[in-house]
Amino acid sequence: MKRRSSFSRAVFIGTIVFLFMPLFVLVLYSFNESKSGSWTGFSLRWYIKLFSDSPDLWRAFGNSAIIALGSALVATVIGTLGAIGVNWYRFRLRSYLRTVTFLPMILPEIIIGVSLLIFFSGLGFKLGLFTVFVAHVSFNLPFVFLLVLARLEEFDFSIIEAARDLGANDTQTLMKVIVPMTMPGIVSGFLTAVTLSLEDFVITFFVTGPGATTLPLYVYSAIRFGVSPVINALSVVMILGTIALTWSMRNFLKYIAAK
């Protein structure tokens, strides 16, 4: 049995090493005394600098957090409602919405960024946090839409009829039946939107303006204009943060599911 999968096993192990190697180097260098590449000794100075002397970084982090939470919230509300409409009801523009939500999935990010930049500038919008927010809602919306839709497709329309039969009006059916029963899909859509937003560089790069530096943009300028090992420390903190966040969200979701 072992021999039979030896080739795919070797490729898989090689791939995992390949995937983890950059992480390993980041962790290693984050504890490096020296500013340059070579290892000169163990030190926590970059972590200290990260937490005590990096105001721009934390401002960028703040912007990222605001944009991520705000755009995810708006995208989740709009996308969820859209998915509910498309899944269960017939209306004009239904197939238009279905098509429009899958287009962003097949277009490279740069196209979305460029077209939004030209759109905003052409209309005389001032580039800044607001345009970044709008752009993030736009690319998050289809993801939320599709994730919620996938959850909704598990249910039969007779659930809606049952609610009507038992005396619920449209609003009550929406708030007391559809939304709560789709909650796992909605939560997963929201979290996906938050992560997509925190992660985005390309689209943000095009539509951002003065004072609207997000964390990825900050990292970008750090790379372009002289790398500081603070970035190494930041990476390690971000990895740990993601692990902690994922872990607690996972348990939270389990708790919701079990309730």
Add this chain to the structure above:
Amino acid sequence: MIGSDVVIENVSKSFGDFAALNDVSIGIKKGEFFSLLGPSGCGKTTLLRIIAGFEQPESGTVLLDGKDVLPLPPDGRKANTVFQNYALFPHLTVFENVAFSLRLKKQPEAAVRERVNEYLRLVELQTHGSKKPAQLSGGQKQRVAIARALINEPSVLLLDEPLSALDAKLRQHMLIELDAIHDKIGITFIYVTHDQQEALSVSDRIAVMNAGKVLQVGTPQEIYEAPATDFVAKFIGETNLYEGSILSVNGELVTIESAEFGSVQVTDTDPPPSGTRVSWTVRPEKIRIGPDKPSTSRNALNLIQGRVDEPIYSGFQTKFYVKTAGGATLKVIKQHADWSDEGPEIAWKDEVWLSFSAEDAFLVEVKG
């Protein structure tokens, strides 16, 4: 609770080119257990959904206790539905599912608790109130759906193939429970099913439907024994159905000339005149089978000679396919009552005699 009578008059409904219901009229009495029986696509579910208020017919009326309910929304009618796939709210517990409509009406919590517990007791789920639907078995889900539909005290309960998702054994059990619930609360049940066994065993009356039309309305006995059309004869139970033309009529005794059997005597209360082309039927269990020619002088007994083509033994009975001299194949069922009944064994390729009384054979349909 008291039931309502439901009157359906000239209801028609089509989906695009497909005529789901074609001028259907049925009268359902107060407190009746009434089944709509037919193959899938016959329009039975559409009719139920029209009564429930989920569909609007193109023409016709639906009256509950003489009052036209078509303008009313589903929750404005004193009818509630038990859905085919239960349609339980997955995010709510059993208790909350049943309490759903009472809480919408903002009834005081104490009253809600009392009522919900009462109905959970009715369906014997009082200890399962805090479970989620996903933790229940199929039969339990079904009972939650019933309790949830009944808590509004409707005068009509609409059941859309409620047992189709259950396995055969559980279906039998739930059927008995449904019957018991019906007897206890006494409201009108309208029960949609494609399973003739289900319909025959619990219904007070049955409407057999096919292709958007009601073919026959009657008690289970009437429908089984004296089917009104070829379709009903074939759809309900197993049968032998043949055609021929009427040779002579003597009161209710009709003699039919057919290519396969020569002449056969059957019964009909209002027979058409001689020469009419008709179909006739006899149920397999009404035919006796034996190795020897029965010695009887009754003249209303049909005697047919044949050869066993295929005996199928299934424990409590054996089914024989018997090829007659005229080239027809008759289905015959012999019950194994007890040891004294066994007689000589009949095997494959044996020559046998079949006999059935004219009173067990019926004229079904006049052929154009």
Add this chain to the structure above:
Amino acid sequence: MKRGPGGLYATPAIVWLTVFFIAPLFIIVLYSFLRPGLRGGVEWSLTFDAYRAIANPTFAKVTLNTIVVALGATLVTLLIALPCGYYMARSKNQTLLLLLVIIPFWTNFLIRIYAWIAILGNEGFLNDMLQALGLTNDSIRFLYNRWAVALVLVYTYLPYAILPLFSTIDKFDFSLLEAARDLGASKFGAIRRVLMPNIKGGVLTAFLFTFIPIFGAYAVPLLVGGTESYMLGNLIADELTKSRNWPLASAISLVITLVTTIGVMLLVRANGANVLGGGKEASEAKAEQSAPLLNASLVALPHSGGGAS
């Protein structure tokens, strides 16, 4: 499906996507036929200058480079991802292996690029090691060429190929392989003749998830590439921000948009699926794949009872 408040529910989504997604796309179509303004923007007179500019050799060179890099990187990604997906699908520890693939992506996209700079740079980890081992005295220049770009692109999009391949292969009935072996096929013969035709859909999805973003790559060639590894994405950005030739940037964007959408349609059609439906399927798959990729084990581990079902 019924008439009801669906149109009302869908209105915000329809309006938002029309205004902030469809309208901008139409604007770049329009702009690509206009004359560039002095400092960005456009002058309202019709011209095909932008399309004429696309035809010049510089542009053709970048286009060719983009196609070569994108196809090469995608091919390598798929060749690595296929055996990985196969191994994961056959493993008993699927949850663990999935996590191993996903965890490296818990770091930000740019930080991952940066990590490669830290490895491949002149004073980077690799040069450090080589010098420490005495294999070389001068640092070798690994970065700022086409190979570095391809390497980082493969690294970035590998999980996007592994995940769909894993989920398709996981659904494959492996007794079919045994049947093929039983009938005399060699191990690789069975994989080629029985497994591959059955996982075509997953391979296609993996191809699209990898090729499309690589074709429109911007940040990777910008940060680890040199002038010879310039890609279309960089060209657009330069026209937009440096030369301020918006019509040309629009025209190039349009070309990329057309190439990707036509490519998707051709591929999906070649796969025998309905184009629109197939596209939807692929996009739904992408949303579902991205969810675990991005918010990690939350959705990635449905087997372990994460969600209510």
